[in-house]
Amino acid sequence: MRKLSLGILLVFCNLFATFAGEIKGVVFSKSGERLEFVTIQLKGTNTGGTTDSRGRFNFRKLTNGHYTLVLSSVSYKTKELKVVLPSDNGVVEMDSVILEPTTQELSEIVVTGNASKYNTRDISNSIRLGQPLLRIPQNVQVVGNQIMADQQIVSMSDGIARNVSGVTKLEHWGDSYTRINMRGSRAAAFREGMNVTSSWGPLTEDMSYVERVEFIKGPAGFMMSNGEPSGIYNVVTKKPTGQTKGEATFTYGSYDFYRAAIDLDGKLDQTGRLLYRFNAMGQTTNSHRAHEFAKRYSIAPVISYQLDPKTKLTAEYNFQYMQSSNIGSYYAFSPDGYATLPQDYSILEPGLEPTTVNDHTLILNLQHQFNKDWKLTAQTAYFNYNRQGSSMWPGSLSANGDMIRNVSIGDAINEMKFGQLYLNGKAQTGQVSHTVLAGFDAGDKHAWYDWSKSFALDSIGTYNIYNTKYNGGSPYYGYPSFDRSKSLKERANNTQITQSYVGLYLQDVLGFFNDRLLLTLAGRYTYVKDSSYGTTQTKERHFSPRVGLNFSIDENTSVYALYDQTFSPKMGMLRSGKKVKPITGNNWEAGIKRNWFNNRWSTSLTVYQILKDNETSSDPQNTPQESYLIQVGQSKSKGVEIDVQGEIVRNLSVIANYAYTDYKVSKSVNASQPVGTRLPGYAKQNFNIWLKYKFTQGMLDGFSLSAGQTSQLDRSSWNWGSTLNNTQSLPDYFRFDAALGWRKNNLNLALNIYNVFDRYLYSGSPYGNYYYWQSEAPRNFRLSMSYSF
Known part of the structure; x- marks a missing residue:
């Protein structure tokens, strides 16, 4: 990692002198949709490319002067834009380039500065x-x-x-x-x-x-x-954009955090039909807890080929590798309550077998644009996750702190296959427009697990959580050795989880009054087969409706209402040996959205209520080797959500959000969870804010300051929290972060400080006669340097 880091630094030094101007932007249709595959040429040069899947384009390494951009696309008129690049190191951003099918226009745009882009108008x-x-x-x-x-x-x-x-x-x-x-x-x-x-x-x-x-x-x-x-x-x-560019990043941080990454984007032929994107990363880090480490690397090549002006094939492969210390080491345990041990406490024994994960993903995507209104997408994918290692959990923990640490085998294989075919289109019947979505998707998931073998590191009295003089490296019973002479698939006789499904869906968004009022009518039929842990295979069929209304008060403001439904065939058993029933959920939602000041920032306000029948949760009586569920009847989740995102005033970008969540049992079939029982896994109130101010004038030009705060109030633990036998509840959570940045042309430096006030932060749950929790790191930092070329 240090050699790789040095290599990236040398690249920075060699490329530092090549700073140059940049022209970039986003292309939209008149209706506000981002346009991909738009060909853009710098007139009078051999420089050109196409917009990516989000309508973006970018030209780098330009000198100052006057340029003419020529934009062309199927079913749209060619458009020319004159652009003035004020300096060799200037940046021109064209936020909203609009192509109209019936007109041509010539515009001159002079843009200075480089606005922070936290806001977005579309989805993928x-x-x-x-x-x-x-x-x-x-x-x-x-x-x-x-x-x-x-x-x-x-x-x-x-x-x-x-x-x-x-x-x-x-x-x-x-x-x-x-x-x-x-x-x-x-x-x-x-x-x-x-x-x-x-x-x-x-x-x-x-x-x-x-x-x-x-x-x-x-x-x-x-x-x-x-x-x-x-x-x-x-x-x-990330996908290829058609622009030749790249970025290299090196990061150093607390606890021996080293990370290097590179992002390359470009063309494999002169026509621009064969494009590539390549991302690679290497990272190593230790932890604030003793003997804990993780090493990771990933590679992600993507190739796209424009078969013809209307058809594009994209092939994507992602590989992730991870080697880490025993995955149970993140937990601390105590009979006396949360945070009663030091923040850096660990039960990890040095010398234990590490956990290794190899994760492969292959995705093929074919898109065919019949015309400007109709598009067909076909997609298939294969996922393979393979883990070999072990986990830790207390075999017992007494009131005086004596613990027997159990190490169990923790191998897993997860294979998933998917196929999707869907059609997007637009049509008109009289005064009513139609935005149609129709599709088919299928999936098959198969997972094999082995946690059947367990090994005790300690005898009674040889390990105590309060013994600060204990030196790791010589557990009483030595280190475990697990028999893997048989393949995992042979070992996982009764620890398999499988699910296969097929679904058909149809959605029509009907537009009235020049599309100011949109009515969504949709439905999906799903057939699912699943089995788990040796249980009998179950089969479920379900039709799920979807009805929505969206009214545009003006071009920047809309109000909406939605009814949506889902079902979830649960894989698991009750302690009685019976199979759990599938969950059915009904969602009612209403809200208002607005884009402000030429889409610089956006706000949304949402209220919702979700009713879930046959709600399930982990059985509070489970031992570490058990995975039984309980069903509580019906639950009701309701709340309010507020989101603000974007540049609210010049150079000041904000991400702010608030949520109120109330999640309780509304109908009970289990005496231990009566109506009104609070369900686990959420905070009743969440508030987050992140502010960034960028200086653009004077001596501080290029610098930026950022600060953020996150709060979770009235937290419910994962496993029933304060509702279980009068156990302790989780305290409120407050975390503050800050950052300092500097950008000069293509060079960017950033220093982030996390947990600024050095608080003991954690989440956890009661478990039997003790508590477990995971602590976050005390105050720590990351310093990164990146260079775009």
Whole structure:
């Protein structure tokens, strides 16, 4: 890693003298949709390219002067734009280039400065809706790559939740697995529009190859009709843009954090039909807890080929590797309550077998544009997650602190296959417009687990959590050795989880009064088969309706209402041996959205209520080797969500959000969870804010200051919290972060300080006769340097 870091620094030195001007922008249709595959040529030169999937283009290494951009696309008139680049190091940003099918216009634009882009108007193609955010009758929030860069977010579990109202991350196996909750329960993990959620997974995505993360609240009808009604988060990866450019980044931080990443984007032929994108990352870090470490690297090549002006094929491969200390080391345990041990306390024994994960993803995507109104997309994917290692948990913990630490085998294989075919189109019948979505999707998930073998490190009295003089490295019973002579698939006789499904869906958005009033009518039929842990296979069929209204008060303001439905066939058993019933969820939602000051910033206000029948949760009586569920009857989640995002005044960018969540049992079939019982896994009130001010004049030109705060009030633990036998409740959570940045042309430096006030922050839960929790790091920092070329 140090050699790689030195190499990147040499690249910076060699390229420092090549600073040059830049012209970039976004191309829209008249209706506000971002246009991809638009050909853009610098008139009188050989320089050109095409817009990416979000309508963006970028020309680098330009000298000052006058330029003419020639834009052309199928079904649109050619358009010329005159641009003045004021200096060799200047940046021209063209926020809203609009192509109209019937007119040509010649415009001159002189732009200075480089505005912070926290706001976005659209969602990715993988969400399939084909509508700008303002017109979607649902709360959808997007966290883009500039937000992630400013906050130095390096993985999906690394603080991204703070940017969206009501979204929290629950503790689990460190950075190897991200558990996102919103609206009271777990949000499904999606990758490029495919549901990759599994019992423990997927492997946390590294942000080096991620373009944006989209949070869709509620069932999302056509996509989530077989899943939790709380919503999804959809990870969208970086794709070729048609522009020749690159960026190298090196980061150093607390606890021996070293990270190097490179992003290359360009053409493989002179015509611009064959494009590539390549991202690679290497990272190593220790922890504030003793003997804890993680090493990761990833590679993510993408190739796209424009078969003809209307057809594009994209092939994407992602590989992630992780080696870490025992995944149970993140937890602390005490019979006396939360945070009763030092913040850096660890039960980890040095010398234990590390955990290794190999994670492969292959995605093929074919898009065919019949004409400007109709587009067909076909997508197939294969995911393979393979983990070998072990976990730790107390075999026993007495009131005086004597613990027997058990180490169990923790191997897993997770294979997933997906196929999707969907059609987006527009039509007109009289005075009514139609935005049509029709599709088919199928998936097959198969997971094999082995945690059957366990090994005690200690005998009674040889390890005590309060013994500060204990030196690790010689456990009483020595180190475990697990028999892996048989393959995992042979070992996992009764520890398999399988699910296969097919779905058909149809949605029509009817536009009235020149599309000021939009009526969404949709339905999905889903057939699911699943089995788990040796239980009998179950089959479920369900029709899920979706009805929405969106009214545009003006071109920047809309109000909406939505009814959506989902169902979730639960894989698991009750302690009685019976199979759990599938969850059905009904979501009612209403809200108002507005874009302010030429889309510089946006706001949304949402109220919702979700009713879930046959609600399930982990049985509080489970031992570490048990995974029984309980069903509580019906639950009701209701709340209010407020989001603000964008540049509210010149040079001041803001991300602010607030959520009030109330999640309780509304009908009970279990005496231990009567009506009114609070359900686990959320905070009743969440408030987050991130401010960034960029200086553009005087001696401070190029500098920026950022500060952020996140609060979680009245927290419910993962496992019943204060409702279980009068146990302690989690305290309120307050965290403050800050950052200092400097940008000069293509060089960017950033210093981020996390947990500025050095608080003992954690999340956890009661468990039997003791408590467990995971502590966050005390005050720590990251210093990064990146260079764009």
